[in-house]
Amino acid sequence: METFSEDPMGNNTLNCTIDHSIHQILSPVVYILVFVVGLPANCLSLYYAYLQVKAKNELGIYLCNLTVADLLYIFSLPFWLQYVLQHDNWTYDELLCKICGILLYENIYISVGFLCCISIDRYLAVVYPFRFHQFRTMKAALLVSCIIWTKEILTSCLVFTHGEVSKDAESHMVCFEHYPIKTWEHNVNFYRFTAGFLFPFSLLLFSYYGILRVVRKSYGTQKKKKIQIKRLVSSTIIIFLVCFGPYHVLLLMRSIFENSCEFAAKIFNIYHICLLLTTFNCVADPILYCFSSENTYQDFAKIRDTCLKYIRGVETEDKGTYPMNTPEISSPFVVTWTTEPVRT
Incomplete structure (x- = not known):
């Protein structure tokens, strides 16, 4: 590797010794844990999401x-x-470093964007069941998806125009790590905290507060179902x-x-622990949004039982699957509650 970047103010990574x-x-x-668990979980999640599209x-x-x-981020792991x-020590070229870095940040902010889309869609469906149908169509969802991907790709192209491979005190080529952070990173980090975390989180809270308020006042919803909805929203x-919270707080502190x-050097360890927490989003998404559905849970249980039978090599008695005492379709993200007219 021959290229490395320097801070125009003279504070380059070469002069900063930090224990990694x-x-x-x-x-x-x-x-390893996220790759082993997240890859099959997201493949199943993609299949059930396809059924929703179908x-x-x-x-x-x-x-x-x-x-x-x-999945894109998992493939970069x-x-x-x-x-x-x-x-x-990054042994590949700088282009691959940029691609892997972009996939890391894309996973964070595209995930945040679509979580907000899901929460707003559910808010409109539950709080205003007879209005705003034009915003809850396949065409609208495709348009919003294109906007989110385009926005994040353009943002990445604008941000990652700088050299992202630099040399540290041990002559290792480090990828996406500048200590202290460079001048141009300050404004980028402020943007990530406000537009990438604080504003979406406010939308999330607003949407789910509205959902919980309607569910709480709904006399046609059973108590157990209300509890399940509250648990899923809280989760x-x-x-x-x-x-995403700890990482963005530390990002703000660094800036x-x-x-x-x-x-x-003082903040290095806690900052990277918080960065690792964002990786677990790849495992949390399919568990929360797909396996919380009773139908999906039962399919998953059948797959589990089949695998166990194959491993044991004997036919076991079919014990069936047990309901989870969930709402009609238990996840608030794939629900059509009684407050919303049935869609055909």
Whole structure:
């Protein structure tokens, strides 16, 4: 590798010595776990999202895009795994470093975008069941999906025009790591925090507050179903906060306070732990949005039972599957509740 980038202010990575040992200890475990669990889970998620599209359900469009974003990032994990196992030494060319970095950020912000689309769609369906049908069609979902992908791709092209491979104090070629952060990164990080996290999270809270308010006042909804809906909505917000919240808080802190190697070294470990939390979004999405549906759960249970029979090599008694005491279609993201007219 011959190219490396320098900060125009003279603060380049070569002059900043930071202990990267957390990458060799924690990162490989997370990357392997997410790859092994996330790849088959998202493949199943993509299949069930396709069934939603086939049934002319606009939510299937959002679920498909969400899953594709997760899969693209999962396919980049072997490169990141090799990178951290080689003590943060990027042995490929800079173009591949940019591609892997773009897939990392695309996974975060495209996931956030489609989570907001799903929450707004459900809000309109539950709170205004007889209005705004023009915003809840297949064509509208395709248009919104194209806008989200185009926006994030253009943003990445504008942001990642700088050199993303730089040399550290040990002469390793590091990918997407600048310590302290460069001047141009400050404004980008402020944009990521406000437009990429704070605003979408506000939309998420607004949408689900409206959903819970309507469900709470609905006398036609059974108590157990109300509890299930509340749990699923709460789980969505918790996953959003856990996967994306810590990273964006640390990103904001770096942009405000990081102007020396000393601060960068102090915050390095916690920042990268928070960055690893965003990776678990690839596992959380299919579990929450697909396997929470009773029909999908029963199909998954059948696949599990078939695999167990094959492994044991004997025919076992069919014990059937057990309902989860969920709403009519238990996930609030693939639901048609009683407040919404039946769609054909």
